[in-house]
Amino acid sequence: APPVDRMLSFSVLTPYYSEDVSYTKEQLRTPNDDGITILFYLQNVFPDEWQNFLERMKCQDGSGIELWNDKETMRELRMWASYRGQTLARTVRGMTYYQSALEILAMLDEVSEIKQSSWDVMENMSRRSPKSSAAQLKFTYVVACQIYGVQKTKKDTKADEISFLMKTHPSMRVAYVDEVFTGEDRRYYSVLVKYDKVLEKEVEIYRVQLPGPLKLGEGKPENQNHALIFTRGDAVQTIDMNQDNNFEEALKVRNLLEEFTRFHGLVTPKILGLREHVLTGPVSSVAHFMSSQEMSFVTLGQRVLAKPLKVRMHYGHPDFFDRLWFLTRGGISKASKVINISEDIFAGFNCTLRGGTVTHHEYIQAGKGRDVGLNQIALFEAKVSSGNGEQLLSRDVYRLGHHLDFFRMLSFYHSTVGFYINNMIIVLSVYAFLWGRVYIALSGLEEAIGGSLNNSALAASINQQFIVQLGFFTALPMVVENCLELGFSGAVWDFLVMQVELCSVFFTFSLGTKCHYFGRTLLHGGAKYRATGRGFVLKREKFTENYRLYARSHFQKGVELIILLIIYAAYGSSQANIIVYAISTFSSWFMALSWLMAPFLFNPTGFDWLQTVYDLEDFWNWLWFKGGSLIRADQSWEVWWNEEHDHLRT
Secondary structure, eight states, X not given: OOOGGGSOOEEEEEEESSSOSSOOHHHHHOOOTTSOOHHHHHHHHSHHHHHHHHHHTTOOSTTOGGGGGSHHHHHHHHHHHHTTTTOHHHHHHHHTHHHHHHHHHHHHHHHHHHOOOHHHHHHXXXXXXXXXXXXXXXXXXXXXXXXXXHHHHTTOHHHHHHHHHHHHOTTEEEEEEEEEEETTEEEEEEEEEEEETTTTEEEEEEEEEESSOSOSXXXXXXXXXXXXXXXXXXXXXXXXXXXXXXXXXXXXHXXXXXXXXXXXXXXXXSEEEEEEEESOGGGOXXXXXXXXXXXXIIIIIHHHHHTTSOOOOOOSSSOEEEHHHHHTTTOSOOOOTTTTSSXXXXXXXXXXXXXXXXXXXXXXXXXXXXXXXXXXXXXXXXXHHHHHHHHHTSHHHHHHHHHSOHHHHHHHHHHTHHHHHHHHHHHHHHHHHHHHHHHHHXXXXXXXXXXXXXXXXXXHHHHHHHHHHTTTTTTHHHHHHHHHHHOHHHHHHHHHHHHHTTHHXXXXXXXXXXXXXXXXXXXXXXXXXXXXXXXXXXXXXXXXXXXXXXXXXXXXHHHHHHHHHHHHHHHSGGGGOHHHHHHHHHHHHHHHHHHHHHHHHTSTTTTOHHHHHHHHHHHHHHHHOOOOTTOXXXXXXXXXXXXXXXXXXX
């Protein structure tokens, strides 16, 4: 790698809207209905780190009660908790490690050049002004806080927290949209601010007038686009608000940036893909399932897609973009309403269509937080599935299908929209199987066929497909990747633990989510951004909430499948042979019961009797509450029903 003063410069861009900046005192200490606080939860999830923190703070009390008495120690406690959640404070701390890493590397470069001791160089570095550091010239961090100006006007505590982060991390810049009223006219500006240590206040660096209001398309890509002009350098890394970084990984960034100068085939790469480390695995069982699934996709999956298949796109973050190349070719975020709901992958489509190359590099990684509750995961998968439905209708996929060669086209299909089409075919095949069997049984054809259901050839084929129905083959990539990461025994143990934690039920339930929202988007459109929330799941979700979220996608379909299975058991000729019936309908029963029971199995205290009684009362009130112009869907069944059918009326 070249010295720091000759390396490629880069920026990091993080979009932010109104998520948690850091946990407040009230958030940490307020218990939920079960008496659990966020701080108590974190103390039990990270017991060794909590003990280290108490030792560092010289706290004699093991519970840390005395830390609340002093303002400074309370701030440290809030930051300790925030650095273990999915907050903006954690992301900012992780990304500013680039600044510290480049300063250390610049110091080591001086050691090798002037042959002086490292102690003398450290003394010289400490006397330097921050502006004279080469790291300041090579790294810029921009956080696109779209409504920061509104938050300041309303004196929101989140604005104060963002200002504190700028004060703590000098390399951080904040870009926001300022709306100015001039008589009868409104003017919109993109503004970049920083914290000036000399003046000890926030100062404005740039103010660029916009032609109109910002949010014409999807919110997140518009937020990225307005702040992209404030980035500097040859490359830009897009980092989501629930990501993290390590100092050790930041030391490798100048090596990674040199990949932009290496030829991969006939051209240099335009997107450098990185692997991700999922941080939220230990939080809950469903978080463990998601982290294992994501690990196989962001490592083994993307490695194969990049080489030899040559169809890796941009699946989110934390990829590095060739900034100048993308600025002259439409930017990194398409923001058209609805069609670009999954804006990240369209950057990969745009790159491939314009002749760019996307590579994948595993010697550097970034942390990534995932959703930790079943409802959060369902909302996330609904957004991704709807986005894939919109991709199938987009001109980008149409053009890629026309211009890719045959083998790359097949790989591209399998790795994008084809995956969701396959999921939908699996569910539709179950419906076709059951409806066909019921029709044959009720029409008398099954009796006419006679004993064909009991012949040995059919029994052998049913026994073979029984193994496939258990879903072992779908888990194979995850097991292979775990073998590489944990060793064979560790991979087998992890797989067995996941089976005990009912991962098969979770993934079958997830299959229904993908199929429903992908199919609905194809038929009626209506994809929309769904805010999942990135907090810890410490409370029990009420049955009314679960019903609103899963009635159309899971509950109604599950009841339909069970009715068909009961009719077939009553009137089918296989009723005489219960073993044949059980083997042939095992997967259908498993799917139907998973769709009905998963929201209760993965709900904290889901089978508590007293809570269930309260849920029934709440559900009854929701059913009989009349709708109105100011009534929300969580208050009235009538309003929810009308909202569920909005996509049919447009």
